[in-house]
Amino acid sequence: MNWNPNQKQENGLINILVNVIIPVTILNKLSAKMGPLPALLLALSFPLAYGVYDLWKKKKINYFALLGLINVSVTGSFALLHLDGHWFMVKEAFFPALIGLFVLFSSYTEKPFVETLLLNPQIMNIELIHDQLEKAGQWDAFEKHTKVCTQLLALSFGFSSILNYVLAYRIFTPINADLDETSRSVILNEQIGQMTGWATAIIMIPSTLFLIGILWYLIKGIQKTTGLHYTDFLKN
DSSP states (O other), X not given: OOOOTTOOOOOHHXXXXXXXXXXXXXXXXXXXXXXXXXXXXHHHHHHHHHHHHHHHHHTSOOXXXXXXXXXXXXXXXXXXXXXXXXHHHHHHHHHHHHHHHHHHHHTTSSSOHHHHHHSSTTTBOHHHHHHHHHHHTOHHHHHHHHHHHHHHHHHHHHHHHHHHHHHHHHHSOOOOTTSXXXXXXXXXXXXXXXXXXXXXXXXXXXXXXXXXXXXXXXHHHHHHHHOOOHHHHBOO
């Protein structure tokens, strides 16, 4: 296992602001004023630019950022092609499922994704955990534990995929074919904005609960394999 104590973690508030709040506000408030196509392109430019900047800054492929770029591109393409809500439902369910498969695959590699997400120096004293595992000879047991934690995380993405589809089914209702193209585009933009906003609220809550449970389970495993109490390795 390779530890990187100097790894910088993303700012969650900036992430939510750029990828959710700003695009939703643009789609809901500006579609009728500046036109559906300019509003959509402006809304998509924020997460797109954020993803490109993230890839450039880290100087290596970030697969989750890449998935984000694909997601943005597909959403924009569907909207510009005026596809009906069924395609958006499939898309909303597909991407969490794809991420879940990626996370599941990582559990069979030398770097399960839960290590990247939760085992970082901002949360835990990584060097202390490392030293105690070496002394106790518990690396194999710990690696099995992180594998299980990663598989549980993959399961949470599967749950999110189902929730996404149900939510998209409720939001992407058929648009009256008698309306002109501009009106239909405005309504579709509003539906995309609603989907992005509601998904953040509805899906984030169970996902956060899942993550808290996985973190608790991970901590219990660290205590068992290292002999440390959680107050010894968790940072304030």
